[in-house]
Amino acid sequence: MAAHTLESLIELATRALVSAGASESMASATARALVLAEAQGLASHGLSRIPQYAGHLRHGRVNGQAQAHVVASHGAGVLVDADEGLAFPACELAVKEACQRARQYSIGFAGVTRSHHFGVAGLHLDAVGREGLVGFAFSNSPAAMPAWGGSRALFGTNPIAAVFPRGSGDPIVIDLSLSEVARGKLMVAAREGREIPQGWALDKEGRPTTDAKAGLEGMMCPAGGVKGAMLALMVELLCVALTGASFGYEADSFFSNEGNRPHIGHVFLVIDPSALVGKSAYEERVEHLVAAMLADTEVRLPGGRRADLLRRAEAEGINVPESVIESLEA
Secondary structure, eight states: OEEEOHHHHHHHHHHHHHHHTOOHHHHHHHHHHHHHHHHTTOGGGTGGGHHHHHHHHHTTSSOTTOOOEEEEEETTEEEEEOTTSOHHHHHHHHHHHHHHHHHHHSEEEEEEEEEOOOOOGGGGGHHHHHTTOEEEEEEOOSOOEEOTTOSSEEEOOOOEEEEEOOSSSOOEEEEEOSBSSOHHHHHHHHHHTOBOOTTSEEOTTSOEEOBHHHHHHSEEOBTTTHHHHHHHHHHHHHHHTTTTOOOGGGSOOTTOSSSOOOOEEEEEEEEOGGGTTOHHHHHHHHHHHHHHHHTSTTOOOTTHHHHHHHHHHHHHOEEEOHHHHHHHHO
C-alpha cells in the first residue's frame, strides 16, 4: 500500500463520481466526506463506497444533478429535500440550517427527505462541534433488521451520533449503528472472503451465520437485543414520520445497483449550551466528567482515536490498498 494525500484522494474520488454522472458539487461534497472517513480509520464507509455510489448513479438510483433545497421552514425547524441525490450536499445544508436556528432559538431541528446513504453519522457533526454546539444525527436505512420477535427485515441499521464540544481538547463524538456492527463491515468481510463472528448477522432464513455474504443477503442482529430493536424503531419514526421519507422496508438495498431510489430520511438536532446553563458552566460540567472517566487509565474518550488518525493522515497521508485506487481510476 502506498501513502496518498487527502487532497489527491479527494480529487480522484471526485473525478470517479463525476464520470459516473454526479454534478461537480455533489461529487466534491461526497468525495470529501468519504476521504475523511478513510482518514479516520473507517474504511467500510470510506473510499470502498465509491464503486457502490457510482453504480447507483449509472443505474438511475441516484439523481446525479440533484439540487438540495429547503422545502419547509418554521421557527427552529427546517426540512431539506435531497432531490433524490447523494446525501452529502443535503446534509451539509441541513446542518448549516440547524446551527443557524440553534443560535437564534437555542435549538435547531433539521430533517432531510428523499435522500440516500449518508455515510459516517459523526462526520456530519464536525461543523456543529466546531461552533461550540451540541449536536445529534440520526438516519434510517434500507431494511436490514427484524422488529423484535419478527422474522423479516423491517428496520435499517439506523445509525446515530452525538457531539459534545469541550473548552479545550477534541470534542466527544459518539457514533454507532443500532445493529451489532455496521453493515459495511460485512461488505468488507465479504469482499475479502473472511468469516464474521457469531452474533453479527442472520441468513435469509433467520439462522445465525458466520458467512459474510449470507449475512448481507439476510439480516443484521440488533445491538443489545430488544433494546437495540426498540432504538431502531425510534430512529425509524423520527427520520420518516417527521420528514415524509421512506421507511426502511420501502427502500431497496444499498448493496445492489438495481432497485428504487431509496428516499430515506435523516435528522439533525443542534442545541446551544449558552442558552441554557451557559457556556462556561456547560464546559465545566463536561470536563468534570472527562476527568472522572480518564482517572481510569484504560478509558479512552469516544472520538479521540478518530481525531488522532485524522491529524496523522493530514500530516503523513493515508495508506490505501492499490485495489481501491485501481477501482477509482477505472
